[in-house]
Amino acid sequence: MKINKIIPLSIPNISGNELTYVKDCLETGWISSAGKYVEIFEEKVKNYVGSKYAIACMNGTSGLHVSQLVLGLNPGDHVITPNITFVATLNSIKYNGASPILVDVNLDDWQMDYDLLEEYLEHNTFFKNGYTYVKKTGKPIKIIMPVHVLGNVGDIDKLIFLAKKYNLKIIEDSAESLGSYHNYKHTGTFGDMGVFSFNGNKILSTGGGGIIVTNNNDLAKKAKHLTTQAKISKEEYIHDKIGYNYRMVNILAAVGVAQMEQLTKFLDSKKNMDKFYRNQLSGVGDIEFQKVGDNVKPNCWLFTFRTKRMRNLLEFLNNNGIQSRPFWVPMNQLEMFKNDIYITKSDSSSLIYEQCLSIPSSSGITKIEQLKVVEQIKKFFLK
Ligand SMILES: Cc1ncc(COP(=O)(O)O)c(C=O)c1O
Incomplete structure (x- = not known):
């Protein structure tokens, strides 16, 4: 398409x-x-x-x-x-x-x-x-x-x-x-x-x-x-x-x-989107979702998942009309903070940065757009 x-x-x-x-x-x-x-x-x-x-x-x-x-x-x-x-x-x-x-x-x-x-x-x-x-x-x-x-x-x-x-x-x-x-x-x-x-x-x-x-x-x-x-x-x-x-x-x-005045509407839209993405992308490639605790009710602000193929998927989506972004560079890797104390054992931050990808999540996103996003992600993993 x-x-x-x-x-x-x-x-x-x-x-x-x-x-x-x-x-x-x-x-x-x-x-x-x-x-x-x-x-x-x-x-x-x-x-x-x-x-x-x-x-x-x-x-x-x-x-x-x-x-x-x-x-x-x-x-x-x-x-x-x-x-x-x-x-x-x-x-x-x-x-x-x-x-x-x-x-x-x-x-x-x-x-x-x-x-x-x-x-x-x-x-x-x-x-x-x-x-x-x-x-x-x-x-x-x-x-x-x-x-x-x-x-x-x-x-x-x-x-x-x-x-x-x-x-x-x-x-x-x-x-x-x-x-x-x-x-x-x-x-x-x-x-x-x-x-x-x-x-x-x-x-x-x-x-x-x-x-x-x-x-x-x-x-x-x-x-x-x-x-x-x-x-x-x-x-x-x-x-x-x-x-x-x-x-x-x-x-x-x-x-x-x-x-x-519209916050409830925005939240409903984000939550429906989150449910849809989780349903559709579960089991696709090596995708892993962010864990949400039982006692947490999140606002589902920006849908982000992990995959080892993040860099290639990012390029593929951006080339195919799906604006996507990598996660933040970990703070200890930025020049201004590299001398600050960093408490870590296995540097999970690096892995998260290398693997996380955010996909379209506007509260005004339509069902057709969500379907297109999912379709392109599935296409990528079938390659
Ligand atoms: C985690 C976090 N902290 C702070 C800020 C700063 O907020 P603002 O852009 O309104 O200054 C943002 C967003 O931009 C953020 O995502």
Whole structure:
């Protein structure tokens, strides 16, 4: 079959009230960071995820940057995070002059390997004055920042256990996990703070945007303060800290409000797609799916699977109108992070990177497009 149109990997789905609300911003002149849609958006997200507070910001990266600051991260401190993530997770740590401790991931669910981390903490750290210090660097570990990779969720019980035992604050990098639950509790709400992204390829998009959620009033106030230039007077330009111009603008929040109205529809579509791909691709070639725990309800954001023939399949699909992408290069392999601590035994991250492939997963993908994707993958494995 000749395919003329490319089936995209993951594009926004603008099919609701987006234009009406943006028009409202333009017509009333409320286009910047003050305006009703920012607060409506925050209200909708916090009600949806079940957090007490939400602070909308420019993007997920800025949310991660500020969350670390309000939790008291200082230059030189360590932050624990998985080795398989998008580079922004790591960049946000480096913005604060802190040092990541990279943890290898599990081969089955592709999330942080907490057993490996536990072993490391037991043998390579010491506890002094309420903090856990790394023996090798003499620096404290202040924060653990798990990433809910692809909207899947790892071992939350172990995460909380380790955070308590070693007195670590938790920031969940929930950039990809809006709509994902663990034991009926929404991601982003297990730790001290959670951060979501509304980047163009996410399940819900504002073009670019992010939001911090927390149940702690003090942290919420500090995050709002820092994201809005740390201004302490309404009328006068008095600031008490180095603040940031990180507040989400009203036009983008207007898009976000319209998108939140459709979130259930987006999630249903992704879940049906996930079911279809799993049914159709099960037993095809050497394909292996990402494992999802019994207590996890993922948002099925971006369908990704493993195959030893990843590179050839990637080329084949991209040449045949099916936009596909490899997984992230493991963080320890990037020049900027190659000297940071990397906890591993068998470097599963490398294998995951060499074998994982993401295929078209937009919430607006049609059944016919899904069939075409499957057809091409089957064709490849028959060759
Ligand atoms: C895991 C992860 N962390 C952080 C980010 C950064 O979010 P943003 O692009 O909104 O800054 C993204 C997505 O882009 C992501 O996938």
